[in-house]
Amino acid sequence: MSLARRLSAPLAWALLLAALMLLMPLFEEVFRLVAPDTRAVIYQRDSFASLVANHLLLVGVASLCAIVVGMGAAILVTRQWGRDFLPLVSQLASIGQTFPPVAVLALAVPVLGFGSQPTIVALILYGLLPIVRNTLVGIQGIAPGVMESARGMGMSGRQILWQVELPLARPVILAGIRTSVTINIATAAIGSTIGARTLGDPIIAGIVNGNTAFILQGALLIALLALCVDSLFERLQLR
Amino acid sequence: MADERQAAAAKIELDAVTKRFGDVTAVDAIRLAIPRGELCVLVGTSGCGKSTTLRMINRLIEHTAGQIRIDGQQIRDFDEQRLRRRIGYAIQSTGLFPHWTVARNIGLVPRLLRWPASRIAARVSELLALLGLDESEFAGKYPHQLSGGQAQRIGVARALAADPEVLLMDEPFGALDPITRESLQDELLRLQSRLHKTIVFVTHDMDEALKLADRIVVMDAGRIVQQGSAEALLQAPADAFVESLLGGRDRGLKHAALTRVAERMRPLSDAQRGDQALETLSVAADDSLRQALSLMLWHGVDSLLVNDVEGQMVGSLSLRDVVVARGANS
Numbered sequence: 083m084s085l086a087r088r089l090s091a092p093l094a095w096a097l098l099l100a101a102l103m104l105l106m107p108l109f110e111e112v113f114r115l116v117a118p119d120t121r122a123v124i125y126q127r128d129s130f131a132s133l134v135a136n137h138l139l140l141v142g143v144a145s146l147c148a149i150v151v152g153m154g155a156a157i158l159v160t161r162q163w164g165r166d167f168l169p170l171v172s173q174l175a176s177i178g179q180t181f182p183p184v185a186v187l188a189l190a191v192p193v194l195g196f197g198s199q200p201t202i203v204a205l206i207l208y209g210l211l212p213i214v215r216n217t218l219v220g221i222q223g224i225a226p227g228v229m230e231s232a233r234g235m236g237m238s239g240r241q242i243l244w245q246v247e248l249p250l251a252r253p254v255i256l257a258g259i260r261t262s263v264t265i266n267i268a269t270a271a272i273g274s275t276i277g278a279r280t281l282g283d284p285i286i287a288g289i290v291n292g293n294t295a296f297i298l299q300g301a302l303l304i305a306l307l308a309l310c311v312d313s314l315f316e317r318l319q320l321r
Numbered sequence: 322m323a324d325e326r327q328a329a330a331a332k333i334e335l336d337a338v339t340k341r342f343g344d345v346t347a348v349d350a351i352r353l354a355i356p357r358g359e360l361c362v363l364v365g366t367s368g369c370g371k372s373t374t375l376r377m378i379n380r381l382i383e384h385t386a387g388q389i390r391i392d393g394q395q396i397r398d399f400d401e402q403r404l405r406r407r408i409g410y411a412i413q414s415t416g417l418f419p420h421w422t423v424a425r426n427i428g429l430v431p432r433l434l435r436w437p438a439s440r441i442a443a444r445v446s447e448l449l450a451l452l453g454l455d456e457s458e459f460a461g462k463y464p465h466q467l468s469g470g471q472a473q474r475i476g477v478a479r480a481l482a483a484d485p486e487v488l489l490m491d492e493p494f495g496a497l498d499p500i501t502r503e504s505l506q507d508e509l510l511r512l513q514s515r516l517h518k519t520i521v522f523v524t525h526d527m528d529e530a531l532k533l534a535d536r537i538v539v540m541d542a543g544r545i546v547q548q549g550s551a552e553a554l555l556q557a558p559a560d561a562f563v564e565s566l567l568g569g570r571d572r573g574l575k576h577a578a579l580t581r582v583a584e585r586m587r588p589l590s591d592a593q594r595g596d597q598a599l600e601t602l603s604v605a606a607d608d609s610l611r612q613a614l615s616l617m618l619w620h621g622v623d624s625l626l627v628n629d630v631e632g633q634m635v636g637s638l639s640l641r642d643v644v645v646a647r648g649a650n651s
């Protein structure tokens with residue numbers, strides 16, 4: 083597949099996102115249909131572009147941390163010497179997932195204050211499980227004969243990790259990262275409740291003021307952002 | 322002086338080697354000396370400790386007690402990765418890397434040893450040719466594109482890549498269909514007659530052991546029950562267990578399968594050659610007595626003509642020749 087074709091779907095979503103983000107006022111009449119009684123139909127407190135950028139930044143930083151921590155932990159507990167911690171790590175990761183993100187935020191605020199930092203912490207915790215779980219599954223799913231012959235041929239632990247385990251587990255790990263990032267694009271909006279600037283801002287403003295148009299604008303942009311990133315991962319996995 | 326001692330010493334020695342997994346004693350104080358160039362087959366029922374014994378030699382499993390020596394040197398004195406790069410290893414599931422091409426798989430150990438790329442490429446070509454696989458067809462293939470027999474050949478090629486003196490094989494042909502298995506066994510014997518590696522070969526199949534082994538080591542419950550040549554085992558199984566492994570009442574046929582027609586036939590004189598009726602059935606001198614016997618049974622005859630590889634009539638074989646070795650009337 084050529085690069086252009088491979089990127090066509092993500093590119094289409096990105097263009098749609100950019101168009102809506104920059105040209106939202108052009109659709110004023112459309113949004114008036116869902117909120118006929120309000121004065122301001124288009125959310126104006128922040129530019130949509132800066133909200134999208136900040137939203138992406140939060141998700142990006144959190145995902146990067148979740149990838150490093152999650153893959154790192156999964157790799158450590160699949161080494162011979164780290165095997166004792168395997169049950170602990172898989173349990174911790176699933177607890178992270180069962181915790182509602184709002185609760186994580188509420189707990190993080192007293193420690194980290196309001197704003198971006200507690201949001202990032204919550205997103206990291208929330209995004210860990212799919213990455214840890216898929217990295218574990220990917221590595222443990224390698225045929226035992228492959229691992230045995232890798233050792234039997236005299237490869238070092240590091241060579242086995244980089245040349246055998248990670249390449250073979252790659253599709254499964256990528257699927258985990260994809261899930262994690264996509265979930266977090268949606269979850270990040272909750273950060274707006276504790277003062278992080280995200281695409282949740284118009285949604286919350288809409289809820290507070292009873293303005294359905296604001297809610298729709300925030301939700302649409304979040305959905306497009308998620309689709310855009312998701313299709314990018316889909317292409318990455320196909321390689 | 323040192324050379325002499327090395328020549329006399331076994332290539333691989335196991336000296337009272339024991340392996341315990343918790344309470345389970347998988348291998349129990351085994352003593353075994355395998356001379357250089359010998360094909361030694363460990364045979365026994367499943368769970369008797371064959372694989373454990375094999376994997377202690379390349380330190381995939383560390384032995385609990387005793388000593389294992391290669392060329393007189395304890396394997397514990399080597400760096401384990403360096404040791405393994407000097408020892409070929411082939412297993413039943415092949416363990417080929419699914420994301421690497423055949424050529425890259427074969428070149429694994431040479432690459433670990435940092436051979437220059439040109440030397441690796443040359444070696445890969447050489448090995449593919451040695452195993453009868455066309456380079457242009459196979460070098461770029463991935464393991465999932467290979468048949469079971471081809472994959473196992475590549476596994477053997479990979480084990481031989483860095484020209485190790487010792488080769489460990491764990492039921493390498495166990496998952497193949499009987500016809501492919503037989504052709505790979507023949508190929509291993511052909512390779513061994515050229516390469517003279519010291520091979521430790523694990524199988525649960527006594528017929529395979531009888532066919533391949535210079536020395537058969539019968540194991541049961543972590544101990545060596547008997548060791549010796551195929552002939553020696555067939556002549557005098559140590560106990561009922563070995564006898565049952567040898568097939569009990571099929572023992573005679575197994576022995577016949579090991580003996581070539583050429584060893585029992587009566588050479589024909591030129592005069593006789595003309596006399597022999599053409600309709601008489603014939604076997605090849607290289608065939609086994611078992612094959613000859615089967616022909617006699619099937620066709621209801623009690624004598625066969627014997628041809629050499631060129632199809633020249635060279636002798637005759639009667640039922641009596643099959644049943645009683647000449648000069649040995651015991």
Ligand SMILES: Nc1ncnc2c1ncn2[C@@H]1O[C@H](COP(=O)(O)OP(=O)(O)O)[C@@H](O)[C@H]1O
Nearest residue numbers: 342345346347366367368369370371372373374
């Ligand atoms: N890693 C291990 N942990 C515990 N027990 C083992 C392990 N490997 C082998 N065993 C035990 O050791 C015995 C011998 O196993 P193995 O050498 O694999 O037998 P074989 O290859 O002859 O079938 C068996 O009873 C098996 O259950």
Ligand SMILES: [Mg+2]
Nearest residue numbers: 368371372373
């Ligand atoms: Mg075994």
